[in-house]
Amino acid sequence: MLNKLLGLLADGQFHSGEELGESLGVSRAAVWKQLKKLDDLDIPYSSVKGKGYRLHDEIELLDGERIQADIQQRLDCLEVLLDVDSTNSYLFQKASDHMGKRYAVMAEKQAAGRGRRGRQWVSPFGKNIYLSLLVSFSGGVAALEGLSLVTAIAVERALLKLGIAGVGLKWPNDIYADGKKLAGILLEVTGEYNSHCQVVIGVGLNLSLSDKDAEDIGQPWTALKNIRPDLSRNQVATVLLNELLLAVDEFQKQGFAVFQEYWSQRDIYHNKEVVILSPGHEKRGIVKGVNRKGELLLHTAKGMEVIVAGEISVRPVA
DSSP states (O other), X not given: OHHHHHHHHTTOOOBXXXXXXXHHTSOHHHHHHHHHHHHHXXXXXXXXXXXXXXXXXXXXXXXXXXXXHHOOSOOSEEEEESOBSOHHHHHHHHGGGOTTOOXXXXXXXXXXXXXXXXXXXXXXXXXXXXXXXXXXXXXXXXXXXTHHHHHHHHHHXXXXXXXXXXXXXXXTTEEEETTEEEXXXXXXXXXXXXXXXXXXXXXXXXXXXXXXXXXXXXXXXXXXXXXXXXXXXXXXXXXXXXXHHHHHHHHHHXXXXXXXXXXXXXXXXXXXXXXXXXXXXXXXXXEEEEOTTSOEEEEETTEEEEEOSSSOEEEEOO
């Protein structure tokens, strides 16, 4: 019932308790009980005597059936959740029961969204895209080399299809627009090291964050609505998932090598001097692309060095 209630309130206009009750086929008291659940989801709403109830912000709820119908690539299951701790965690727990399946999950809100290095991923209700995709691989962990970069490329390609210009990539897997972070990626692996394994590919894409929503974000950020305010959230979700499935297909058939040059062309730090920071260590050099495994090529005073993915930050030299 809560989903239906949110659908009625999604326009941001006032609706009386009587009107909502008639639409839902319940009493006004039952409507009030459902409205109290909005507090648990941190969805701000107003109650005004004589007018009724309204959400503070108009929202576009995700429509799983609409998204599934418009997906052109193979997808075995798509689930849209109202609220979850983390879409990655949710799929990770289900992985063993879905070997060989392509299973996607989206959520309206994450209570404990996660980014790389254990950072929080800010995930307010109904404003962004929180997507995780479960994919099986037969070649073990070695078959996954470069997959995080391929995921970033899929996001960039989706944004291009949506008419978003000026998008760039930051090694190992961030997406930037106008020098600010627009999307992030988190991959988690389960299964055998040298045999069958499964990967949960998580993508968080900022769509319409407010300054208040983002007050805990510790780096420059941006959202799609700042660039293209007319975009539909369901359209973004559909194009993003379709491009991700397409990229996974290509990666499973040909590996990362076919993406190698594409990445370098869109790397925001390509041919620029940077500092690579890792715990207790700092390395300075010029970014020279990535190798066939997706590892960073850094030209330093010692010559060309290979930087592997890990607990690393890339910052331009001040």
